[in-house]
Amino acid sequence: MDAARKGIVVLPFEVLKRALLQPEASSLLMFFVLFGITAILQENFFEAKSIVRTINSFAPLILLAMGQAIVIISGGIDLSSGAALSLLTCVLTTVMKKDDPITGVYALILAFLVALGTGVVNGLGIGYLRIPPVIVTFATSYAWLGIALFLRPTPGGESVPWFRVFYNMRVVEGVPEVLKSLGNYVPPALLLIVGACVLWYIVSRTRTGRYIYAVGSNIESAYVSGINTGKTQMLACVLNAVLIFLAALFFVGQNQTGDARMGGPLTLRSIAAVVVGGIALSGGRGSVYLAIVGALILGFVGRIIFFANVPNAYQTLVSGIIVIAAIAGPAYATLRRELR
């Protein structure tokens, strides 16, 4: 084989090898592998009903992971996302009264404002007061918990019937047939996720989007270049809050209750999803959509554990180990490179 042809054969391999070395590639690979395993283990995996159920169970984590990714890329981290989610569910189910459909609208507006409020408070602490993000969101997570407990000391509350549209469009009266048949294939959860993606797509193409990356990459350089770093970090927190709001809509649509403690475990899992998806905890880089991949990976791992007949109690154990493995892996690789 002459040199030119050899080159043509070798080139794709080189490209493939270099592509595989990216952190993003390894997470995508993991995703496909797990997807495959789950598909094999679960018999009816490819049925429409089952796909819908899968999307529904993963939706809250996906939305929270996307929001977490935005905050992490901007140089922060949010330990209060789960608590904020719980708080929003409590707000929604406290304002809504079962028999009064208009309260649903009030609830939506109020919950949105509360969500913005949580984003602003976190953003204030991280961006303007320059308190280390871990500790300030640690503090606010308890503040949200407190308020949520105040509204709903025990899980409960009410929801208006039409709110279920965020979960399952077929069950609600008054929804046109067209949408209902759409709902057979495309659950609202998917629409919410798509909505979140569209939102981020738009933001990422604006100045704010670029600045979020700049501030996360090197805040001093960003500042010296004239970027308002406080505003940028606050906007990242607010975006995160909006995504948490969407997750709350889904949760209440699905369960019609508010629970002050439901979100707790989701916080670390959202961080895990971001890390597993290949986004650096130090900020400044990574694609937000990879957080979706990370969330799906975690979700599939959970599924596999379930199908392997391992009890649910192990979920936290496993997610904890995955987080450590996910962040330790690259760190160990870097360490070995440095030592050489």
Add this chain to the structure above:
Amino acid sequence: METFLKKTFPWYGWLLGSWFPVQYRKAFTILFLTVLLYAGGGVVVPGFLTLEQILLTLKLAAFIALFGLCQMIVIVAGGGGLDLSVGYTATLTAVLTASIMDGRNAYLGIALLVALVLGLLVGFANGVLTSYLKLPPLVVTLAMADILQGIVNAYVAGKAITGRPSPVLVTLAAKLTGVFPNILFVLIPVAVLAILVFERTKWGQVLFGVGANERTAYLCGIDVKKVRFLTFVASGVLASLIGLLLLGNMGIAFKDMGSNYVMPSIAAVVVGGVPLAGGGGSYFGVILGSIFLQALTNLLTALGLGDAGKWLGFGIILFAMLSVYAGNRRSR
């Protein structure tokens, strides 16, 4: 904090006096705030300001203060150190040793050994991951907490947790001598020892140095990584031993035994004047901080605000103190 108070209450500066030794000023401030709290509380809630109540507060605060020691050790050494796994370390120890001791003193020794080993393992893992692999302590210890929680869940799965603490532990942790809670007989020697170690031994001084300026300490020949690694080991072992005391106090082990102490332990350290970046602070301040926080909790409970008020209050106070400290840092 004192500067903030001085600005709002001009006479406070006079009260503090310039003759007061510098290191006790922060402590005095917290004591002052606690007294204020009790005075206010006594007015608003009848029965709040009794000796019994105060001693009860001290008893509960003692546990916060003990966990606060774990946090202080890790935080003082700097580098963003924080240990969120102390709660579940204690819980796991309690769960495991409860069935070993089974209500008798005979196996207390083995229980202690188990606690030590568990604490060493957790601390070792935390230390290696944060210090040598340079992973962020917050995420590592949070994940560790989850792992420990998972182990507890697995161990417990289905069956109820059996076992009771040995009577020695119960006496130490739960009982009183007259009106005086015995746990204070544990806290006071621990506190004295801790303060001695921090102020008068090379270990304490090395910790302060590493937290104050990592580079200077390095150039003086200190192995910074090893020091920070060891702080996590110490925290793990301590947390585990505290688990035994928690077991003695509650009489049984249950899943959420320790997790409610994590936040207050960190808040106590911050309120107690230990900078989160490390390099300074005193355990005496942490103890006072614990007392203040527990008094606040009691007040909120007495006012009928219960759990909700407690967590909201903690969140607000921590946020407020962090803002004040951040403001101080910037005005320099």
Add this chain to the structure above:
Amino acid sequence: MVILEARGIRKHFGGVVALSDGNLRCRQGRITGLLGANGSGKSTMSKIIAGVYRPDGGEIWYKGRPVHYRNPSEAKRDGIALVFQNLSLVPDLTVWQNVVLGMEKSRGIFLDNQEAKQIARDILSKLLPGLDITRKVYELSPGEMQIVEIAKAIAERPQLLILDEPTAALEHAQVKSLFAYMRALAQSGVAIVFTSHRLWEVMEICNDVTIFRNGATVAYIDFDQEEKDPETIISHITGETVRSSPAERTFGEKPASREVLLRAHIRSKVKSLRDVSLELARGEILGIGGLAGQGQNELLYALAGSFPGVQCEVEIEGRKIVLRRPQDAIQNGILLVPGDRQKEGLFLEHSVYSNMVFPKFGLSRHPVIIPEKKYRGECEDIVRLLSIKVSSLDAPVSTLSGGNQQKVVVGKWLSFDVKVFLLADPAKGVDIGAKRDLYEYIRRLARERGIGVILYASDHEELAQYADRVLVMYEGGIVAALTGEDISEETITATSVRAR
């Protein structure tokens, strides 16, 4: 046409005067060089013009109006751009994103990336042809990063561009490209101020040169009208004032013997330091000179075992050791007084006592409980010995003056068995009295106790006064050794500037 004129600029930092009489004139379309030795004030001058510092006195006229910039952004808005080290590049963004950072144009709410890429391409295709502007900045070499930093400043379309040591990180070809671009830029009417420690570069690219010495402008040479004579320039930099002779050089007693105390061999894989070998005799004060940032600090770190990535083998008092960690050096009596006392030598919030006692705890055989009384006594002795002005041993070290802080940094090692003292610019920012105390004490240590001293001083006058031998460093390596009669401030500076 004159675009900037600065007259009589004064600036001091604490007790140290950086500029006593700074003058500068920049013309549109011309490249002005700033030259001067360490501490001459040229760097301070450029920073003042760019708005980084505010002058204590003097006037600055820009485009015919007096200006007082309070921060760099104000200067930027007026069309003055400053480029020094990589301070404003964001590593995770691409080259073109960095070039337009902070001044992105948008179409509606979306960023106009096409325009941004075009701007970047326009500038970089001439500055660094072949650079892929879609690469992320962290992938670039330091030289490439410097070029992107320059491109970023140029994208702001400044009327006055200040380049502070831009060629330090560049390779030869990159310098050539940069110069070509600078000429083109100047032709389009931009005024450029250019500093470099490489004399031949200044002579090649600049139209005129302003020379600083000891905080004042001492010469202005217009190359279009006068000859480009390097010797004249060097004499302006070093000063032709007749010093009060070698008598100024306080000799004291000569070092007793030529007994070699230390032999060091350094093998380096980093760019900032080359492979170096040196010898130090008992009682000798070996000076390290050269322009700032030529590797002197790095050399001392390496000798102290505090430079990972650099291997240092020493033979001290006959024993051969490899210094891998600071402990290795400390245990053998090789003690470092680092260059930045606040960031590397002290715990600012801690007391004088704590600072002085701390290094002892690094020794393995130290008792757990600290013998307070004994140590307090020792510290009091050292305070007296070095004349440290402090109200009490418990005062926080941050309350001390620079000179006294430096004495604490030195003092903390005095209870050790010192064999070699490594001093990195100990008198920087220190008042005259403290400076003299420190140096006198060091010299006494050397002569009376046979300690070897390696002293890096950015002020060549200090070196000339106290050093027995001087090694001049340039770009990480030793380029010259001066002994005996040859040692004077002028010769050291001249050697530093002439180096290639």
